[in-house]
Amino acid sequence: MMFKKLLVSLVALSAFVSFSQDWDPSIYKQGEQYPGYVIDNKGNKIEGYIKYTNRSSIQSIVYLYKEKDNRKTKTRYKAKDLKEYKMADKMYHCIAYSGGLSKKAIRGNLLVEDGCISYYKWYNGSDIPARRNPGENYEAYMNRIYPPVTVYRNTNTNVIKTNDSFILGFAKRMSAFVKDDAELAAKVKGKEKGYRMLSIMKIMEEYNTNCKK
Numbered sequence: 001m002m003f004k005k006l007l008v009s010l011v012a013l014s015a016f017v018s019f020s021q022d023w024d025p026s027i028y029k030q031g032e033q034y035p036g037y038v039i040d041n042k043g044n045k046i047e048g049y050i051k052y053t054n055r056s057s058i059q060s061i062v063y064l065y066k067e068k069d070n071r072k073t074k075t076r077y078k079a080k081d082l083k084e085y086k087m088a089d090k091m092y093h094c095i096a097y098s099g100g101l102s103k104k105a106i107r108g109n110l111l112v113e114d115g116c117i118s119y120y121k122w123y124n125g126s127d128i129p130a131r132r133n134p135g136e137n138y139e140a141y142m143n144r145i146y147p148p149v150t151v152y153r154n155t156n157t158n159v160i161k162t163n164d165s166f167i168l169g170f171a172k173r174m175s176a177f178v179k180d181d182a183e184l185a186a187k188v189k190g191k192e193k194g195y196r197m198l199s200i201m202k203i204m205e206e207y208n209t210n211c212k213k
Contacts, residue, residue, distance in 0.1 A: 025138055027088075028052055033068050034088040038077055048073070050087040055123040055146040059092070059108045080106040097151050097160050099124050109151055116211035117178075117204045120151040152204065156180055156211070163200070170197040178207045 033049035051063040062085050066073035082094045092108035099122060109120035123146040132141045153160045154177060166173050175189035184207055187195045195203060
C-alpha cells in the first residue's frame, strides 16, 4: 500500500513539475545544422553551426561546423570537454547528470530556466522501435522514444537532483538541498503546510526568490 501511494505521488509530481520545450518538427530536423556555439573548458567560445542529431545523442556529442554544410570545417566535441553549448534557441549546460547511471559523467542538459536552482531537461534514449502509433501526436511520440527527466541543479552548492531523489524522506532530502537558505530549510524539515512533496516547485521558486535578495 505504501509503495502504491509513493508511486501515485511520483506520477503526480512528475506531471506537476513538467516543462514543455518547443521541438517543432518544422524547425528542428535531424541532420540539419543550426547557428550556435560551444564554450570549452578553457573558456574559449567557438561559433559556427551545430548539427542536430537527436534529443539524446546531442547531450553527449556535439558536431560543430565553422562553415555550414562544409564537412572539412567539422569538429567533434565531447560534452565532458565543454562548459556549455547552444544550438539555435537550445542552451545546454554541461553538468554531472547523465540519466542517473553515473554521478560523475558530464553531459549536456537542456536548460529550461536559469536561476540559483536551475531547471533542465534530460532525454533518455530508448530501445523502442521508431514507429509512431496511430493517432499519436508528434510530441507524445518523441517523449516515448526519448523519455524526458526534469533535473534540478543548485548552482550555489552544485548539487543535482531529480524528482525521484525526493520521494523517500522528502523533508530530510529537500531541506538538505536548500540548506543554505536556513529559514526555508526549516519550513521543509518541519513539514509545514505548503512545504511538502507536491509543493516542490513552490519551494524551489521561494529559494530562487530569496537568493536574489
